[in-house]
Amino acid sequence: MTMKGFFKMIEISDSIDGGAVIVHPKGKIDTLTAKTFEAHLKKHIDEGIGPLLVDLAEVDYVSSFGLRSMLVVAKLLAPSGRKYVLFGLSPQVHEVLRVSGFLRIIPVVASRAEALALAEAAAGSS
Numbered sequence: 001m002t003m004k005g006f007f008k009m010i011e012i013s014d015s016i017d018g019g020a021v022i023v024h025p026k027g028k029i030d031t032l033t034a035k036t037f038e039a040h041l042k043k044h045i046d047e048g049i050g051p052l053l054v055d056l057a058e059v060d061y062v063s064s065f066g067l068r069s070m071l072v073v074a075k076l077l078a079p080s081g082r083k084y085v086l087f088g089l090s091p092q093v094h095e096v097l098r099v100s101g102f103l104r105i106i107p108v109v110a111s112r113a114e115a116l117a118l119a120e121a122a123a124g125s126s
Contacts, residue, residue, distance in 0.1 A: 009033060012040050019050040020083075020119050022112070026058040029066030038069035045076050051119035052077065055112065057088030062096050074106050083107075083122040087115040 010033035011026040021044050029037050044052055052073070056062075062070075070086070077084045085107045089097065097103050109115050 010036055012037065014044075016050075017112070018116055018120065019123075020053050020116060021047075021050055022053045022055055022115075024055045024058065028061040028063075029059055029069065030061060030063040031065045034063070034065035034069045037066065038072055041069070041073045042076065045073065045082075048080070048082075051083035051085065051122070053083075053085045053087065053112070053115045053119060055088045055115075056086055056090070056093055059093055060090060062093050064100075067096070067100055067102060070102065070106060081122075083119040085109060085115040085118050087112060 009027065010029065013024045013026075015022045015024065023041060023044065025037055025040075027033065041052065041054070054070075074084055086097075087109045088111065089108060094108070097106075097108060102108075107118060109118060
């Protein structure tokens with residue numbers, strides 16, 4: 001019996017918009033993929049370029065390991081004052097963040113336009 005295709009890995013791509021780095025994960029952020037997701041975001045933190053926005057539109061599941069990765073990134077970005085915004089969450093992922101209290105820790109908005117506006121407002125106030 002082959003396990004090929006049983007474990008779906010996460011796919012991550014990036015784009016730049018208005019000086020903000022937008023990360024586009026696709027798949028699940030769970031026990032098997034959270035470290036990859038976290039390492040990818042840490043790479044952008046180390047580069048120190050603009051706000052970090054994460055488009056979760058194609059993420060259908062976030063486990064406690066995924067939440068931990070998101071929190072680690074928030075804590076690493078906090079001292080620099082760089083904006084970190086999540087957007088495009090499915091109802092299921094939004095509910096996980098709400099129940100876990102993450103909506104009070106990390107800014108979450110519905111759309112890319114709102115995320116960019118929030119990042120721009122933060123840049124303008126600093």
